Amino acid sequence: MEKPTRLALLKEIAEYLNEETETYNMMQGALRFLIDGTEFTTGWIFFIDDEGHHELVSDVDLPRALSKHDCKYMKDGTCWCVQAYHNEKLTKASNIINCSRINLANHAYHEETDGVTHHATVPLRSGSEQFGLLNVATPHTKRYSEEDLELLESVAFQIGSAIKRIMLTDQEKEAARINERNRLARDLHDSVNQMLFSVKLTAHAAKVMSKESVSQQAFTVIEETSQQAVNEMRALIWQLKPIGLEQGLIFAITKYSEMVNLSLTVDVEGLIKLPSLIEENVYRIMQEALNNTRKHAGTSNVHLTLNQTASHIFIEISDDGNGFDSGQKAVDNAHGLNNMKQRTKMIDGNLQVNSTEGAGTTIALLIPVKA
Numbered sequence: 001m002e003k004p005t006r007l008a009l010l011k012e013i014a015e016y017l018n019e020e021t022e023t024y025n026m027m028q029g030a031l032r033f034l035i036d037g038t039e040f041t042t043g044w045i046f047f048i049d050d051e052g053h054h055e056l057v058s059d060v061d062l063p064r065a066l067s068k069h070d071c072k073y074m075k076d077g078t079c080w081c082v083q084a085y086h087n088e089k090l091t092k093a094s095n096i097i098n099c100s101r102i103n104l105a106n107h108a109y110h111e112e113t114d115g116v117t118h119h120a121t122v123p124l125r126s127g128s129e130q131f132g133l134l135n136v137a138t139p140h141t142k143r144y145s146e147e148d149l150e151l152l153e154s155v156a157f158q159i160g161s162a163i164k165r166i167m168l169t170d171q172e173k174e175a176a177r178i179n180e181r182n183r184l185a186r187d188l189h190d191s192v193n194q195m196l197f198s199v200k201l202t203a204h205a206a207k208v209m210s211k212e213s214v215s216q217q218a219f220t221v222i223e224e225t226s227q228q229a230v231n232e233m234r235a236l237i238w239q240l241k242p243i244g245l246e247q248g249l250i251f252a253i254t255k256y257s258e259m260v261n262l263s264l265t266v267d268v269e270g271l272i273k274l275p276s277l278i279e280e281n282v283y284r285i286m287q288e289a290l291n292n293t294r295k296h297a298g299t300s301n302v303h304l305t306l307n308q309t310a311s312h313i314f315i316e317i318s319d320d321g322n323g324f325d326s327g328q329k330a331v332d333n334a335h336g337l338n339n340m341k342q343r344t345k346m347i348d349g350n351l352q353v354n355s356t357e358g359a360g361t362t363i364a365l366l367i368p369v370k371a
Contacts, residue, residue, distance in 0.1 A: 006151055009037040013155060017162040023345075026166065027058040030159050031134075035060045038151070040136040042066075042116060044074060045124070045159075047132040049350045050368060052086035054078070054132070063116050065109035066102070073105040081121045085133055093122035093149035093156070096135075097142070115139030120149060122156040126164035134159065170346055171277065178280055193233045200226035248272065249279055253286050253304070262290055263300050270308040274369060281343045282315065282367065285351075288340050289317045289363050297321025297361065308369065315365040323355045 020026035084090035207219035257264035299321035349367035
């Protein structure tokens, strides 16, 4: 199949990126366009956080040597390009003469490298903001032409711009969702919840006034059912709007832990003062962590640590419960953990989950806080 011209390829990628609304699907699709439309045979994308930790977020047609053991060589350790990116020394598309990841994989599985020994790399950026690295490789190629590097620069710019656009759109959508949830919570509290409470009081009064046992039993059922409905409604309102968050993050999460019958101890360093969008998402992440403990950990003891500095807030949530194998792929697909990861990315944070079977679970969250 004939490859498109570079101008046609850039046009195809741009049209695709304009239609995509989900970050990871967008990167995978753009990378596939790039590999299929050029002489590059494989590519991968790293997200890199402010601490220099990298995450493999997309890959296309990796040699078996690099994809073995769930892409172990791509995920573990560090390498020159990640370090150079973090140290702000990698600012444009470049040839990587010696890649430690490829070297280790080639040494262990020399017959399964597809002839890949070197790669080219380029930062993903939008304006002054950087997100990670786009890497590509071709068999038996040590250096890539200036035309290849220029193409990489153009594609990386397109992907970086798309990442920023999706991030801003997601933030706007989340803000709208928060406002709508708050409105719905107010409506439920002011109308349905009050009516249920009135039904409960009326049933109780009617039971006291009634002389017939059958009627008394009926009113008792109505009263108990109304109380259950009130309890359910209060829990739903808690889910929709963090009651007490206006009095601070610690107050709100402590009240929630009491409602779900968890014993929460809290250590705080610094003044915990966050922008509303960050505070809402941090609360939801902690709420999800508490729910996971309540449902799965087999313990009611949870310890929460918060430490806010001028630039970051650090949060650690730990329990002494059952724990799980945090290395299993099934964990990555867990609904609750995925929700936490999604919210963390929305506020440019970093989430680490550490757990061992029989030894409890610790969730660590680091979030940049702009003054």
